[in-house]
Amino acid sequence: METQNVDVIFVGELSSGALASHTYEIATLARSIGSATKCVLSSSNPSFDSTQAAQQLGEYGVSELHSVNCGSGLSGNALASYIKGLIDTAQSNSRSVIVVGPATYLGRDVLAHLSVFADRNVLANAVGLELNEDGVVSTHMIFGGSKILKAQSSGDSPQLVILRPKSIAPQVGDEKTECKVINEDASGLIDSSATTEIVNSEVSQSEGPALDEASIVVSGGRGLGSQDNYEKLVLGVANELGAATGASRAIVDAGWVPYSKQVGQTGKTVKPEVYIACGISGATQHLVGMKGSKNIIAINTDDQAPVFSVADLGIVADVNVVLPDLIEKLKARKN
Amino acid sequence: MSINIAVLVKQIPDPSVEGKLNSDFRFDRSGKIVLDEADLYGVEVALGLIESAGGGKVTVVSMAPNEEVVGVRTALAMGADDAVVISDEALANSHALATAKVLNAAIDSLGDIDLVIAGTESSDGYTGTIPAQIGALRKISALTFATSIKLNGSEIEINRQSNEGIDTVKATLPAVVSVTAGVVEPRYPNFKGIMAAKSKPVSFKSLSDLGISIDDLDISQQKVINVEEAPGRAAGEKIDDPTLAADKIIQYLESAGVL
Numbered sequence: 103m104e105t106q107n108v109d110v111i112f113v114g115e116l117s118s119g120a121l122a123s124h125t126y127e128i129a130t131l132a133r134s135i136g137s138a139t140k141c142v143l144s145s146s147n148p149s150f151d152s153t154q155a156a157q158q159l160g161e162y163g164v165s166e167l168h169s170v171n172c173g174s175g176l177s178g179n180a181l182a183s184y185i186k187g188l189i190d191t192a193q194s195n196s197r198s199v200i201v202v203g204p205a206t207y208l209g210r211d212v213l214a215h216l217s218v219f220a221d222r223n224v225l226a227n228a229v230g231l232e233l234n235e236d237g238v239v240s241t242h243m244i245f246g247g248s249k250i251l252k253a254q255s256s257g258d259s260p261q262l263v264i265l266r267p268k269s270i271a272p273q274v275g276d277e278k279t280e281c282k283v284i285n286e287d288a289s290g291l292i293d294s295s296a297t298t299e300i301v302n303s304e305v306s307q308s309e310g311p312a313l314d315e316a317s318i319v320v321s322g323g324r325g326l327g328s329q330d331n332y333e334k335l336v337l338g339v340a341n342e343l344g345a346a347t348g349a350s351r352a353i354v355d356a357g358w359v360p361y362s363k364q365v366g367q368t369g370k371t372v373k374p375e376v377y378i379a380c381g382i383s384g385a386t387q388h389l390v391g392m393k394g395s396k397n398i399i400a401i402n403t404d405d406q407a408p409v410f411s412v413a414d415l416g417i418v419a420d421v422n423v424v425l426p427d428l429i430e431k432l433k434a435r436k437n
Numbered sequence: 438m439s440i441n442i443a444v445l446v447k448q449i450p451d452p453s454v455e456g457k458l459n460s461d462f463r464f465d466r467s468g469k470i471v472l473d474e475a476d477l478y479g480v481e482v483a484l485g486l487i488e489s490a491g492g493g494k495v496t497v498v499s500m501a502p503n504e505e506v507v508g509v510r511t512a513l514a515m516g517a518d519d520a521v522v523i524s525d526e527a528l529a530n531s532h533a534l535a536t537a538k539v540l541n542a543a544i545d546s547l548g549d550i551d552l553v554i555a556g557t558e559s560s561d562g563y564t565g566t567i568p569a570q571i572g573a574l575r576k577i578s579a580l581t582f583a584t585s586i587k588l589n590g591s592e593i594e595i596n597r598q599s600n601e602g603i604d605t606v607k608a609t610l611p612a613v614v615s616v617t618a619g620v621v622e623p624r625y626p627n628f629k630g631i632m633a634a635k636s637k638p639v640s641f642k643s644l645s646d647l648g649i650s651i652d653d654l655d656i657s658q659q660k661v662i663n664v665e666e667a668p669g670r671a672a673g674e675k676i677d678d679p680t681l682a683a684d685k686i687i688q689y690l691e692s693a694g695v696l
Contacts, residue, residue: 214569414673
């Protein structure tokens with residue numbers, strides 16, 4: 103596959119009304135593999151300013167922003183149906199198409215539906231993507247990030263890829279591209295038997311920054327002993343530091359914290375300046391989600407816990423002793 | 438009312454043992470196989486819905502090599518009624534879309550299914566697309582990342598995890614739902630359940646039983662070309678005096694420039 107023949111269509115997403123950071127990451131990747139890049143997103147958020155977003159995307163080389171009305175239901179099916187139309191048009195103009203979506207709730211829904219509509223498999227959880235003479239080569243982390251796998255896909259169009267956020271460093275292009283806003287309605291494209299309706303949206307009252315945007319992440323694991331301790335200690339430290347809170351799979355499975363807080367292979371990837379793992383042993387499933395952090399502090403009673411193998415500062419002690427002390431000292435420091 | 442549910446489950450190599458790849462880059466399945474823990478929640482949710490609906494049937498559907506049933510028996514021991522296991526050597530290198538098509542054909546073979554339930558993603562391959570692919574193949578509503586499910590007659594309502602909180606989403610049956618982990622407490626199979634599971638019906642299907650030709654699945658569209666060790670990360674300083682810990686952490690945060 104050759105860059106000059108490739109259109110990249112990617113799924114954009116909003117976070118608190120503005121473009122999410124992974125949208126810039128994918129735009130950066132898109133510029134390196136295609137000669138024309140189009141961002142498609144659901145316009146359901148009333149505070150979204152598409153003109154401003156187009157300005158920003160233009161800096162990253164995006165030439166079209168498709169702001170799509172997906173109706174009152176989940177956007178995955180509608181966006182996939184809409185993107186299928188864009189693929190057909192591009193292919194009829196002899197272009198090859200690569201569609202990229204983020205490994206988020208929305209991105210996975212869109213690419214899964216599109217995979218059926220286009221009858222093509224999805225390359226899921228990619229952390230990198232490049233073209234070669236045979237088609238597309240995607241990079242994936244397996245076994246908790248201990249191994250890197252490369253897969254060769256054919257050059258058939260379209261190719262469908264789900265990219266994990268935090269895999270690509272966002273970077274503006276050398277030149278600004280004129281990015282055109284295209285407003286469309288896809289709400290009528292869904293089969294009537296497949297419609298859904300969002301009847302209520304509740305925004306969680308979390309005081310700190312978003313988990314995948316924060317510069318400090320404090321994560322808790324089973325070593326805390328109870329949900330109460332998680333709320334008192336992990337939230338307590340995070341409050342003092344202005345940090346986001348995360349969790350190991352074990353305590354998500356135990357129902358202490360929601361799935362959206364899970365850091366790891368079956369969860370979010372985070373790359374903060376500092377990651378503080380509290381009472382987390384560091385199963386490979388967890389390490390893949392956090393070992394890209396710039397600095398790692400780990401607190402665990404088990405001297406042999408695998409988390410210490412990636413920690414810059416390891417503290418072999420009980421989190422239930424260390425964290426109350428830390429909260430006190432952080433408070434005292436502020437005064 | 439009575440409701441028929443298909444629960445999709447995956448039987449995976451024991452995740453507490455370090456994973457290996459075979460020489461052909463496929464997951465090594467020669468060790469102990471278990472029911473993926475992520476699927477316990479789907480099974481529990483299905484059983485709970487049948488109990489509150491006052492009747493119906495839960496059928497476990499799994500695709501696995503060599504007629505593997507060890508994980509399926511766990512789901513049956515929890516209380517599922519019967520199972521379909523699709524085994525076919527031709528599926529050895531299956532990808533997510535092909536797997537979704539096979540599972541979908543197996544669901545078709547069950548007759549009227551009101552609800553398909555799955556976990557959000559498997560613990561080994563973690564692709565996370567199969568529930569929505571099944572929805573698209575069946576042209577039914579795909580309610581993904583559910584944290585709770587309610588049924589009112591033919592209407593289904595879920596709470597769905599979103600980036601910013603929780604959405605409440607409604608649809609009409611039939612539908613497919615993927616459930617996130619930790620939303621219910623999966624029941625432990627008791628002795629009676631384990632004994633009963635041994636005699637519950639499990640039907641085995643091949644691709645030809647399902648009327649699928651391997652050529653239509655286009656399994657060879659991707660191939661692994663290389664696997665290598667990821668760059669490691671060195672361990673740093675380690676201390677074991679809890680009285681020094683807080684000061685040490687504060688010092689570290691200061692030197693990292695975040696405090």
